[in-house]
């Protein structure tokens with residue numbers, strides 16, 4: 001079975017030795033790899049959420065041996081407090097968010113996440129939701145809007161040129177049509193013989209950007225972090241794994257704010273904001289994957305784990 005990203009690091013930080021961990025929420029269940037590990041290593045009960053019905057089905061089978069200790073729900077992590085309340089949980093001991101797309105989803109051509117497979121240009125995490133698909137975005141948005149998406153969410157430096165090319169060649173219905181249009185506008189660069197880097201496919205950044213835009217991922221994360229912190233019981237921990245610098249920035253800023261007492265502007269003589277820290281930072285610098293993991297799993301190379309503990 002595929003080993004989840006930062007497996008040991010998540011276990012070490014969410015199940016600290018000697019601490020009772022009764023209720024856990026895995027907000028991004030995926031194939032259930034992290035959930036399984038948490039249940040095997042001391043979590044008494046787990047609520048798992050995913051918006052992807054296919055992921056839920058796979059996780060349901062993987063977690064069946066844990067019987068009634070597991071509650072799986074088709075819901076967004078944004079609604080974790082409501083879903084916890086339905087179980088009668090007014091607080092939890094650990095919450096995990098492993099953001100982004102799973103390798104399982106990338107390997108399903110019909111989901112349209114991967115430029116390496118031919119499939120519909122979809123990219124919705126929840127294919128039953130009424131939200132616009134990636135095809136809807138690339139076929140209808142203006143050139144400037146597309147360029148902004150490519151630049152902001154994909155950190156694509158040739159965003160304007162690519163947006164122009166994408167608009168010129170539209171409409172698109174498949175991943176392959178879009179990947180080929182991008183490749184024509186931005187041919188692959190092969191590194192010189194001294195470089196150790198393998199070149200990324202020219203469509204990598206545009207595909208990542210469209211996925212983030214389709215699922216409004218950054219807004220969801222920003223809205224969810226305060227909800228998750230609020231749901232933790234004293235001593236409970238929230239761990240977030242992000243794969244994108246903007247996402248990590250959102251996590252870092254939210255954790256810094258939640259771990260700070262006074263947030264009055266500098267030089268304010270006495271505190272007037274009344275803000276009090278609700279968490280402590282468990283790690284100041286993000287935890288990254290060890291060399292052995294990055295060698296086995298390239299996706300782990302950009303993974304960053306940040307953890308806070310409720311006061």
Ligand SMILES: C[S@@+](CC[C@H](N)C(=O)[O-])C[C@H]1O[C@@H](n2cnc3c(N)ncnc32)[C@H](O)[C@@H]1O
Nearest residue numbers: 004028030031032033034050051052076077102
């Ligand atoms: C990187 S995978 C998680 C993998 C998982 N930790 C494992 O061990 O298999 C991220 C998952 O989050 C799900 N997801 C994305 N947005 C979500 C949201 N708003 N609410 C719940 N799940 C979401 C995706 O469908 C995907 O299955």
